[in-house]
Amino acid sequence: MAPPILWFTRCPVPTATGIAADLGWLSAEFAPDGIAVRSLQDGVSPDEAETHYTHALTGLFREGGNVPALWARARGERTRLLGLTWIEERQAILTRRGEPVTSLDGLRLAVPRRDISIDFWRAMALHGFAGALRADGRDLADAVLVEVEAAKDAPQWEAELTALAKGEVDAVYVKGALAVEAALRHDADVAVDLDALPDRRARINNGTPRPITVHQTLLDERPELVVRFLAVLLRAADWAAREPTELRRILSAETGAGGDAVARAYVHQPLHPDLSDERLGLLAEQERFLRAHGFLETAVDVHAWADPAPLTAARELINKETP
Structure with a gap:
């Protein structure tokens, strides 16, 4: 039937x-x-x-x-x-405009936390940072992971980018079309363009594949x-x-x-x-x-x-x- x-x-x-x-x-x-x-x-x-x-x-x-x-x-x-x-989705690591960054080594990285069944936002940030660090011969242990609380229904990247603007963190992982708009809204710079890295493993994340x-x-x-x-x-x-x-x-x-x-x-x-x-x-x-x-x-x-x-x-x- x-x-x-x-x-x-x-x-x-x-x-x-x-x-x-x-x-x-x-x-x-x-x-x-x-x-x-x-x-x-x-x-x-x-x-x-x-x-x-x-x-x-x-x-x-x-x-x-x-x-x-x-x-x-x-x-x-x-x-x-x-x-x-x-699908290549415009994955990037953002930093404050006017503060050039050549490496994530030792930086404070925004790791969001949401009260949802499976916190894929947190997973995305961690693997995005890991991909950027690996391209530089580093790993997550070489940076400082900073918890950023985000409401369950908070707009994408807003909590992390607000923390960036306040100077509470040094870098934020973002992806997709809304991230492009959020970066412009918060006046952030692209420090690492993950899409430009030759090894596609640097872009393995929630949406890839x-x-x-x-x-x-x-x-x-x-x-x-x-x-x-x-x-x-x-x-x-x-x-x-x-x-x-x-x-x-x-x-x-x-x-x-x-x-x-x-x-x-x-x-x-x-x-x-x-x-x-x-x-x-x-x-x-x-x-x-x-x-x-x-x-x-x-x-x-x-x-x-x-x-x-x-x-x-x-x-x-x-x-x-x-x-």
Whole structure:
């Protein structure tokens, strides 16, 4: 029996899921089957909204940060990894304007703390700083980590950048389009442009690589729905490559940032997922970092977590439909 509802959730970043939702393609795909498609971002109950992190909702597809996805898996939730994307997201370390910094060695680094199920903000800052320090032959032990309390619903980076402006910390990790706007608002300088570092491992973080996951229950009971959902995402990724102007509009709506910030933060690049050895290896490195810093209760074997069959079947489905 078909589920009455398929759920999806995504983070406010470039995703094929967000594009497909904006275009109405997800609803259109499943409406003939009498299956409703709903987003966790559309005014659901607090318990339902929390499944963005826990993935306890069995009919849920999630395209978002890897910290909550790995955390849910490590806690025993029966999810499967369907694909990974890699989107360069304007990752940077900011410092006060007019105070040039050549190294993070010995500096006070802002490490936010939020009272949420899994503090991915904290994880992002730690790994962002670790990537910058590693490029300089250093590690987190060579800097001073300063706790910065942030309200659960505080705007992105505001608590950390306020601490920077007050002189309480020397550096802040940021990413994405909203970070571009926040840096301008707080008159901060880019001390380390992580996107410019030649080793992409310096940019491994919550969104790099970004996973698409589904609950094992749905995959077991209705694998064809999973394949069709992924096929819609692949079509949306193809569309995004052909429509840069419309893509910019959608990403502005998805991220909450202006068009200029979107253009500066997100280099035009493919949104297509894969499960290549390279991306799985990058995710495995993120898993080790998160476990080493206490974010994961148990180890996650990312290769065992991945199931390539649905994405392969989705590509085959598209090829059959293409004249």
